[in-house]
Amino acid sequence: QVQLKESGPGLVQPSQTLSLTCTVSGFSLTSNSVHWVRQPPGKGLEWVGAIWSGGSTDYNSALKSRLSISRDTSKSQVFLKMNSLQTEDTAIYFCTRLVPGWGQGVMVTVSS
Amino acid sequence: DIQMTQAPSSLPASLGDRVTITCRASQDIGNYLRWFQQKPGKSPRLMIYGATNLAAGVPSRFSGSRSGSDYSLTISSLESEDMADYYCLQSKESPYTFGAGTKLELK
Numbered sequence: 001q002v003q004l005k006e007s008g009p010g011l012v013q014p015s016q017t018l019s020l021t022c023t024v025s026g027f028s029l030t031s032n033s034v035h036w037v038r039q040p041p042g043k044g045l046e047w048v049g050a051i052w053s054g055g056s057t058d059y060n061s062a063l064k065s066r067l068s069i070s071r072d073t074s075k076s077q078v079f080l081k082m083n084s085l086q087t088e089d090t091a092i093y094f095c096t097r098l099v100p101g102w103g104q105g106v107m108v109t110v111s112s
Numbered sequence: 113d114i115q116m117t118q119a120p121s122s123l124p125a126s127l128g129d130r131v132t133i134t135c136r137a138s139q140d141i142g143n144y145l146r147w148f149q150q151k152p153g154k155s156p157r158l159m160i161y162g163a164t165n166l167a168a169g170v171p172s173r174f175s176g177s178r179s180g181s182d183y184s185l186t187i188s189s190l191e192s193e194d195m196a197d198y199y200c201l202q203s204k205e206s207p208y209t210f211g212a213g214t215k216l217e218l219k
Binding site: 035037044045046047049050058059060061094096098099100102103104105 | 113155156157161201213
């Protein structure tokens with residue numbers, strides 16, 4: 001059974017760095033890509049970035065200067081790090097395979 | 113980046129109606145188009161992949177089609193459980209991009 005679960009701090013101060021972890025089960029990271037998608041309150045979905053089965057990464061053009069996605073295949077975990085957070089980064093962050101298989105999402109609020 | 117223009121943003125409809133949501137791609141994306149359904153407080157659910165293929169467990173009243181750079185999601189006979197937000201996503205090339213979304217609501 002495919003499962004993904006996001007974890008991380010619910011509150012981050014402006015200008016600080018966000019660190020999120022996606023722990024997966026039921027599939028292999030070396031055979032599947034994992035994507036991050038975010039959704040600001042009351043707004044639409046935004047593709048953030050992805051780590052592909054071979055370990056390469058791609059990022060949203062507007063976020064790429066602040067964003068890093070990595071993984072630890074031995075722990076079945078994918079990591080998202082985004083620096084210089086602003087209030088506009090307040091959103092629910094999902095990890096997903098973009099096929100059947102989404103995490104429940106983690107709400108991240110950027111506020112002092 | 114490829115832009116996905118989705119319309120309408122809001123679609124009031126009655127139960128039993130046939131409804132269609134459309135996304136237009138700014139560049140050729142072939143059939144690399146997915147449709148997602150999202151209900152309040154829930155994670156998105158894949159409905160259509162490859163522009164026309166029904167995902168597992170999706171009712172047959174849902175269908176996807178393509179005409180040139182225009183991609184459509186059609187519900188043949190609206191049911192109450194279909195009231196949700198719908199998003200298209202192009203997965204032809206990175207960065208992937210979503211449409212702005214369509215809110216399907218009861219008239």
